[in-house]
Amino acid sequence: MEINTNRPVDISNFFIAGVNYKKTDAATRGQFSINNDQYENILNLAPAYKSDALFILSTCNRTEIYGFAEDAGELIDLLCTQTTGDKNTFTRLAYIKKGEAAVEHLFNVGAGLDSQILGDYEIIGQLKAAVKFSKERGFINCFLERMVNCVLQSSKTIKNDTALSGGTVSVSFAAVQYIKENFEINAGKKILLIGTGKIGRNTCKNLVDYLGTTNITLINRSEDKAAELAAELNLKYAPLSDLDYHVANSDIILTATNAGQPTIFKSQLENKGVKLIVDLSVPNNVDASVKELPGITLVNVDELSKLKDETLQRREAEAPKAKAIIATQIAEYMEWYQMRKNAPALNAIKGKLIEIHTLLKITFPNEGKGCPVMNAERKIQKVINNVAFKMRSQNQQGCHYLEAINEFMSVSAGN
Numbered sequence: 155m156e157i158n159t160n161r162p163v164d165i166s167n168f169f170i171a172g173v174n175y176k177k178t179d180a181a182t183r184g185q186f187s188i189n190n191d192q193y194e195n196i197l198n199l200a201p202a203y204k205s206d207a208l209f210i211l212s213t214c215n216r217t218e219i220y221g222f223a224e225d226a227g228e229l230i231d232l233l234c235t236q237t238t239g240d241k242n243t244f245t246r247l248a249y250i251k252k253g254e255a256a257v258e259h260l261f262n263v264g265a266g267l268d269s270q271i272l273g274d275y276e277i278i279g280q281l282k283a284a285v286k287f288s289k290e291r292g293f294i295n296c297f298l299e300r301m302v303n304c305v306l307q308s309s310k311t312i313k314n315d316t317a318l319s320g321g322t323v324s325v326s327f328a329a330v331q332y333i334k335e336n337f338e339i340n341a342g343k344k345i346l347l348i349g350t351g352k353i354g355r356n357t358c359k360n361l362v363d364y365l366g367t368t369n370i371t372l373i374n375r376s377e378d379k380a381a382e383l384a385a386e387l388n389l390k391y392a393p394l395s396d397l398d399y400h401v402a403n404s405d406i407i408l409t410a411t412n413a414g415q416p417t418i419f420k421s422q423l424e425n426k427g428v429k430l431i432v433d434l435s436v437p438n439n440v441d442a443s444v445k446e447l448p449g450i451t452l453v454n455v456d457e458l459s460k461l462k463d464e465t466l467q468r469r470e471a472e473a474p475k476a477k478a479i480i481a482t483q484i485a486e487y488m489e490w491y492q493m494r495k496n497a498p499a500l501n502a503i504k505g506k507l508i509e510i511h512t513l514l515k516i517t518f519p520n521e522g523k524g525c526p527v528m529n530a531e532r533k534i535q536k537v538i539n540n541v542a543f544k545m546r547s548q549n550q551q552g553c554h555y556l557e558a559i560n561e562f563m564s565v566s567a568g569n
Contacts, residue, residue: 163207163222163295163297163495164495165253165254165257165297165488165491165495166252166253167222167223167224167252168220168221168222168252168253168256168257168297169220169221169222169223169225169226169229169250169251169252169256170218170219170220170249170250170251170252170256170259170260171218171219171226171229171230171233171244171248171249171250172211172216172217172218172219172248172249173186173216173217173218173244173247173248173249174215174216174217174218174249174268174270175215175216175270175455175456175459177247177249178247179456180214180433180436180437180438180454180455180456181437181438181442182239182243182247183214183215183216183217183436183437184238184436184437184438185237185238185239185243185437186212186217186233186234186237186238186239186244187212187217187237187412187414187436187437188210188212188217188233188236188237189212189412189414190287192236192237193210193212193236193287193288194291195235195236196210196232196233196235196236197288197291197293199232199235200232200293203228203229203231203232204223204224204228205221205222205223205228205229205232206222206293206295207221207222207293207294207295207297207298208220208221208222208223208229208232208288208293208298209221209284209285209287209288209289209293209294209298210233210284210288211263211280211281211284212284213277213280213436214270214325214353214434214435214436214455215269215270215325215436215455215459216263216268217233217237218263219232219233220256220260220298221298222295222297222298226250226252230244230245230248238414254484254488257301257484257487257488258480258484260301260302260305261304261305261308261480261483261484262480263277263281264277264278264281264305264306264308264309265308265309265312265318265476265479265480266278266309266312266318266319267318267473267476267477267480270325270455270456270459271323271324271325271328271459271466272318272323272466272469272470272473273318273319273320273323273466273469273472274319274323274324274325275313275319275324276324276325276326276352276353276356278306278309279352280352281302281305281306282306283352285298285302296494297491297494300487300490300491300494301487304483304484304486304487305483307483308479308480308483311479311483312475312476312479312480315475315479316472316475316476316479317468317469317472318469318472318473318475318476319469320465320468320469320472321465321468321469323465323466323469324356325353325434325455325458325459326353326356326357326360326410326434327356327360327364328458328459329357329360329408329432329434329458330357330360330361330364330365331364332432332453332458333361333365333406333430333432334364334365336430336451337405337406337430339365339366339367340367341367341369342369343367343369343405343406344369344371344403344404344405344406345361345365345367345369345370345371345404345405345406345407345408346370346371346373346400346401346404346406346407346408347361347370347371347372347373347408347410348373348374348397348407348408348409348410348411348417348418348439349373349374349409349410349411349412349434349435349439350372350374350379350380350383350410351410351411351412353410353434354374354410354411354434355383357408357410357434358370358372358383358387358389359387361408362387362389368387368388368389370387370389370390371389371390371391371392371400371404372384372389372390372391372392373391373392373393373394373396373397373400374391374394375394375411375413377391377393377394380392397417398422401418401422401423401426402422402423402426403426404429405428405429405430406429406430406431406432407429407430407431407432408431408432408433408434409431409432409433409434409435409439409440410434410435411435411439412435413435413437413439414437415437416438416439416440416441417439417440418431418439418440418441418444419441419443419444420441420443420444420446420447423444423447423450424447427449428449428450429449429450429451430451430453431444431450431451431452431453432453432454432458433452433453433454433455434454434455434458436455438454440452440454504534504535507534507537508534
């Protein structure tokens, strides 16, 4: 699809509408999570909803749609065409921001300031992937691209210049921390990890690094990815067809898939002994009834996020520094936005001045012996620079054509 470049873009028409961990549990968020197939469908439907510049960020603790629209309702309607949850529920639970407030929200998300675990740096990779998906399909205009690039730069600066993401705290690390504190680990304990995407890979590496075990079996819908990670870390892998066997025979089970429905059920675990199950997926990949079984402990991302330690306390102390960096980056973006927004008007004014110069054959006596053509170009550019300055400083449009023509004619008269 081609972006409609004729549509006027104003930052006041930039919206974010989303649900996250602050008002919804994992089960509710699962009703609004978006996988790649659903994302593709949303983008295919977007023109019918008057949307041509947008992206969707769907992670374990949020689903957010960002884009330019007449109002946020258009984006919400579009998003909910593909969710199991309905529009009324989404709207009741959602936060909606517009204009600079929406821009600031995106910066906070990219920095990890809005994450369920403060400073969680995994979010920036998820944001990049979400924007890339939309850009490859023609839905990222120059304003969104510049905005996201500024967010990425801001996030990088915060990562390098503050300790907001210091230490090792993320959802995947919190899972391993929980296992260490609540389950005895030895060489004989069998661990099953289902899902080897980004979260799964990070979790797997943390299991190896912090539990000191390689008695881990990987299962993934795409067996090749499981085999690749198993070879990298000297682990075992199995095909999806062997899932029931490994669920029954593992002591610790972790799920980190993007499946839209549960992959582990009560029937697979009945009379199978004591097990710890950690569900890192949204929607949940473990049926809730599993908790009813004796000997089964089930925890999900919401419960893991409640873990607090000294690392998180240190991160909280770094938040003001991160917000100061964000404020600077937003100011730079808004300055660029004003210049970019005014470019069509400035080009039109410049064209009109060139046309007047050509028709009236104006000369510039105060310019000395320089080339007349160069003299005219310099005078016109000087007028354009003045108009651009007024547009930025006064933040209003006004009748710039008349102002520019009056100034140009005044200069041509030698005043």
